[in-house]
Amino acid sequence: MxxxxxxxxxxxxxxxxxxxxxxxxxxxxxxxxVDPYQTVLLTYGLIMAIAALGFNLLLGYTGLLSFGHSAYFGAGAYAVAFIMRDLGAHSMELCIVGGMLGTLIIAAIFGFVCVRHTRIFFGILTLALSQVLWSLAFKFFWVTGGTDGIRVPYASLTLLGGLVDFKGPGSFQRFIYAYYYYVLVLFAASTILMWVIAHSPFGKALQAIRDNETRARFVGISVRRYRWIAFMVSGTFTGLAGILWVPLNGLTTPDILYWPFSGEIVFMTVLGGFRSFTGPIVGAMAFNYLKTYAIASTEYWQLLLGVVLVILVMALPAGIVGTAARLAAKLGRWTK
Amino acid sequence: MTIFVIQILNSFFYAAVLFLIAAGLSLIYGVMRIVNLAHGALYALGAYISAWIVGSAVGHALEGNLGLAGMLLLLPLGAVAIAALGALIEPTLLRPLYQRSEEYHLLVTFGLLLILEDVMKLLFGRTPLSAGAIMDQMGSIPVGRLIYPTYNLFVVAVGVAAAIGLWAFIYRTKFGVILRATSQDRRMAAALGINVSRVYVQAFAIGCFMAGLGGAVVVPAQAAVLGLGIEVLILAFVVVVIGGLGSLQGALVGALIVSFVRTAGIQFFPEIELAVLYLIAAAVLLVRPTGLFGRA
Incomplete structure (x- = not known):
């Protein structure tokens, strides 16, 4: 056996x-x-995939629905903006290290508080705490620029410790291509790392907690500490996504800290299917295209997204990956 | 001193509106264990519909004069419309999901929120809508050296009446008994012959009515704008978290705490006014997860 x-x-x-x-x-x-526009779209998709992957460590593997992951995405983005504006740094690697450290600290504090609860109270607590960050970014305009946000110009950025910079003519094209591969490498690394985490004894312990908390405790798992660590890992992954997002977007505003953005992260994860490892990745890419084309084609794109979400919840709760797997299994039985 | 009195009156005004919204949210959670993320959007839609009805009635009325009483009678129609919408939403969108986990409840109401936000944009456009005529006709009363709009005091009265009415309804009528029984044990209530599905529709419609009423009473004082509901939902969350999810007294006390802290915040520490509220909610959840009045 x-x-x-x-x-x-x-x-x-x-x-x-x-x-x-x-x-x-x-x-x-x-x-x-494909043309450069599609490359930019793909980059956004990969970045959101990292965010959703991090988020799903909590939802899919630990069974905790966070409605406040905008906090960590936004913390990463604002950390980069602060590092570049106030410390005058140009190295993307420095921004990544600094940003992830900043996100980790915030996730550690918020997580310490949030993991004391589960289910709906966990959701509300994560939501309330994320809105603390939003209101601070919104109100302290002399630090954060308020609703104007902070500009993060790609031109003052260097990749790979200064080897690649974006000065001179045609720099935007060069930036788009270089940044795509930069994000792709980090995406691959994040995916592998998350796969290892999810399949490690630690990941298995999280799934045990998700499936039966009482039994997990009997086996000797320190439930609250495991949840806290999962929270920090999850937040930091989503923070990395925020860090990578900001140079591409060129601007960080309080919108990415506002709670509907947390809803979008939940949306894309469920769209892909939160019961599978690849679900969030597929969901984030699909959501990115869905939202982009919905915005491009109609003024009422939220309506379209809302209808998709409602149909998804009612008819396809397993998401794209889950539904595809079920169809494949059916097809397999049928061909036999 | 006058400023102080006016700030206290303002706090009561905000508390009345917040109570209406939070009581609906709390009632829905208490009976059906659903956290309705679309509740703020229903409030905003109620505000839009009321303003639109009053506005077009004034436009069509003979000699352009409807009279104050006429306008005040038309105002709650927005709340009735929202209650009807709620009676439509519950059987179609929520009923199939009761057997599933809470994640799906949050998601479907989040989807509903996105839909409603754009429905408002579609129906009423981007121009803010207000029923300011009511506020103007009601005039104002002197408070010390300053004047204060009478309408704000009317809203406080509506809030008090709603609190008493809801309390009497839940604790003094037969339907209230059925509602409480269903909320405590759904299966037992069903076994005793209560039509649980009907109670759920009614409870959800009443909750939506409260949200719509909140919107209806606020719109003469404050125009309905896009995004109104998203902001207010979080405040309503803070209220029910402080007071206790599912508790009517909690919604009342929570609304008073939030309004007074917010008014004091705007006066003394405007930068962290909102942050303080969210932190209070988080602190209450930590120390007393069920809120001040909630039961486990």
Whole structure:
């Protein structure tokens, strides 16, 4: 029995690796084929995928629905803005390290408070705390620029410790391509790291807590500490997404701290399917295209997104990946 | 001193509006265990509909004069419309989800929020809508050396009447008994022959009516604008978290606390006025998760 399981796991790991390598190769080749606008869209999609991946460590693996993940996305974005404006730094790597440290601290404080509760109270608590950050960003305009936000110009940014800079003519084109690959590498690294976390003993413990808290406690798992660590990891991943998002957007405003943005992160994760590892990635990419084209085609894009969300919840609660897996399984049985 | 009195009156005005919204939110949670993220949007829609009805009635009235009583009678129609909408939403969108986990409740009401936000944009456009004629006709009363709008005091009276009415309704009528029984044990209530589905529709409609009424009474004083509901929902959350989710007394006390802290905040520490409110809510959740008046 053990041997069979190991063999099966061996095959599935091999399969996963092959498929992932293929997807990564396609993603790497895409900017050569599609126009720059699509490249920018893809970059946004990959960034949101990192955010959703982080978020799903809490929802999918720990069973905690956070309605305040805008806080960590926004903390990362504002940290970059502060580092570049106030410390005069230009290195993206420095921004990433500083931003992730900042997000980690905030996630540690907020998480320490939030993990004392579960279910609906956890959701409301994360929401309330995220709105503390929003109101501070909104009101302290002499520090944060208020609703005008802070500009983060790509031109003053350097990648890879100063090796790549964006000065001179044609710099925007160069930035788009260079930044796409930069984000792609970080996306791949984040995905691998998250996969390792989700499949580590720590990840398994989280799933045990999700499925039965009392039993997990009996087995000797320190439930609250595990939830806290998961919260910090989750927040920091989403923070990385905010860090990567801000140079591409060129501006950070309190909107990304406001609670409807947290709702969007939840939305994309459920769209992909929060019961699978790849769900949030697929969901974030799909949501990104859905939102972009909805905004481009109609003034009433929120209505469209709302209808999609309601249909999703009513008819396809397993999301894109879950539904596809079920269809594939059905097809497999049918062909046999 | 006059400023002080006016600030206290303002606090009571905000408390009345917040109570109407939070009581509806709390009632819906108390009976059906659903946190309605669209509640703020329903409030905003109520404000829009009331302002629109009053506005067009004034426009069509003979000699352009409807009289104060006429306008005040038309005002609650927005709340009635929202109650009807609620009676439509519950069986179609919420009923299929009771067996599923809370995540889906939050998601479907979030979807509803997105839809309602754009429905308001679609129906009423981007221009703010107000029923200021009511406020103007009511005039003002002198407070010390200054004057204060009479309408604000009328809103406080509506808030007090709603609190007493709701209390009497829940604790002194047969329907209230049925409502409380269903909220405590749905299956037991069903076993005793109560039509739980109907109670749920009624409870949700009443909750929506309260949200709509909040919007209706606020719109003569403050124009309905896009995004109105998103902001107010979080404040209503703070109210019910402080008072206790599902508790009527909690909504009342919470609304008073939030309004007074907010008024004091705007006066003395405007930068962190909102942050303080959210932090109070977080602190209450930590120390007393069920709020001041909630039961476990």
């Amino acid at each position: 053990t041997m069979v399981t190991t063999a099966a796991t061996g095959i599935s790991i091999w399969l996963t690796t092959t498929v992932s390598a293929f997807v990564l190769a396609v993603l790497a080749a895409l900017p050569q084929i």
